[in-house]
Amino acid sequence: MAEAATEAKKPKSTAEDTLAQKSADPNIISGGHLVAKALKAEGVDTIFTLCGGHIIDIYDGCIDEGIRIVDFRHEQTAAHAADGYARQTGKLGVVVTTAGPGCTNAVTGIATAFRSESPVLHIGGQSALNQWKMGGLQDLPHVDIMRPITKFSSTVMSTERIADMVSMAARECFAGAYGPSYLEIPRDVLDREVDISKAVLPKPGHYRASVKNIGDPRDIEKLADILVNAERPAILFGQQVWAARGGDEAVALLRGLDVPGYFNGAARGLLPPNDPHHFDRTRTLAFSKADVVVIIGTPFDFRMGYGKRISVPTLVQIDQDYRTVGKNRDVTLGIAGDPGAVCAAVLAAANSRLKNDKRQKRQDWMKELMAAEDAAYAKLLPTLKSDQSPIHPYRVAYELNEFLTDDTIYIGDGGDVVTISAQAVRPRSPGHWMDPGALGSLGVGTGFAVASKLAHPNKEVLCYYGDGAFGMTVFDMETADRFNAPYLAVVGNNSAMNQIRYGQIAKYGAQRGGVGNKLGDVEFSKFAHMLGNHGEEVREAKDIQPALLRAREAIAKTGRSAVVNIWVDPNEYAPGTKNQTMYK
Secondary structure, three states, X not given: OHHXXXXXXXXXXXXHHHHHHHOOOOOEEXXXXXXXXXXXXXXXXXXXXXXXXXXXXXXXXXXXXXXXXXXXOOHHHHHHXXXXXXXXXXXXXXXXXXXXXXXXXOHHHHHHHHHHOOOEEEEEEEOOHHHOOOOOOOOOOHHHHHHHHOOEEXXXXXXXXXXXXXXXXXXXHOOOOOOOEEEEEEHHHHHOEEEHHHOOOOOOOOOOOOOOOXXXXXXXXXXXXXXXXXXXXXXXXXXXXXXXXXHHHHHHHHHHXXXXXXXXXXXXXXXXXXXXXXXXXXXXXHHHHOOEEEEEOOOOOHHHHHHOOOOOOEEEEEEOOHHHOOXXXXXXXXXXXXXXXXXXXXXXXXXXXXXXXXXXXXXXXXXXXHHHHHHHHHHHHHHHOOOOOOEOHHHHHHHHHHHOOOOEEEEEEOOXXXXXXXXXXXXXXXXXXXXXXXXXXXXXXXXXXXXXXXXXXXOEEEEEEEHHHXXXXXXXXXXXXXXXXXXXXXXXXXXXXXXXXXXXXXXXXXXOOOOOOEOOOOOOHHHHHHOOOEEEEEOOXXXXXXXXXXXXXXXXXXXXXXXXXXXXXOOOOOHHHHHOHHHX
């Protein structure tokens, strides 16, 4: 009886006690801690997530490994943040979601990373293996769902293999053209404890091969010959050049061989706008008059007119993915390799062979293109400086460009918002332009903004949203402030999904043009006020710049995000929208 009484007086164990007991033996490790160790080996310092019972042991492991946990209000935004972090750091981005709706909510973010060739590892939960096919909580065929939009999709079947599978999935993210992978870890596999000596733990730095390949060296010589003999060459650099951190080599190639450079997607900003080799308003002209065009790191997809808009004698394509080279149109020469490594090898092979007469001819070619650039800008300038009311969306883009500093990361989130600002906004540095990419996803901006600020806390982050895009993910502005990652949100508000609206008006007439795309008139500054942040409404063009400056000052003073809601003319559209080029 005495023993029983003594036993009854013992305090009941708490969750903290249980965790302490779990960590008491250093040779025993749980699956969640194996995940964290594997992520640490990959150089991961941050995961983006929304909590769920299936995945909490990963959090416990991340705390021990010093990995930052950034939790969002919606998994889509968390996935976009992982994508944005990968784009900004060049490292593996990681999103961790629970099972069922946690996974499906992240699908758009992973699909965006897939089409944008961004290295993102999505780790998801699943009901226990001992509940297989029993209808467990949030049980879905996640692996099957994720397979079409990832490079690798698998279940982890044993705790001992967790770290090994993480490294396997990460390798796939960087194999050829970058992209996302998915790993599903059942709850009992994740929570189970094993002797660490029986777990497969790949050693950091010992399970990767270099990806800086140049393809066939004979093709490098061929391309060097082509460029040495060209009189009117042009090069377009795309997403892969920045993602693979080949910007320095790309710029060296342009300058070393005196070639005009054009920039697509994340490659924007590799050269500052005033550089003599930087061109962006004469691509159509160059692609019709050049004798050689080299496309590096971007596919012949809808943004490139599937390659059909390029009519030159010699067309060269360089891509990380062999399958992309020559897809949708024939090329003169194709090279599968790392963009930066190929650029460096070609420059080394060609630089000393470029004759002065050829160099002079291509300098004359650049002068011709620059004159056309100046003429195109002069033609556009009256629209950029329009004082009309409602505000012309081109005026907003112009004012944003004037507002940017050398340390501002610019994010475009929307339809015409991205298309129009691409004609006016000139990022000053590499990595300072972000957009949805080929999938055209609305709602990327908030996740991108949070990730950019976390990756670069000393830089300013500005996200320009369409009002439709802003409404999709804006509640995670609270997440930005909670993690000391404030940013400036600018909304081009026309109370419509305007890019689609134009197509409907053109096809069905004005009476049916607003069906399914008209939105309410929302003063989004009040959303900022609700969060205790700075917010302003702007209805006249002359007030844009002062409002932006006040918002910048408010962010610096309070350490919290700000919103500037600019009312723009709903009857102005981008040229591509009017021509419906996205569908051609």
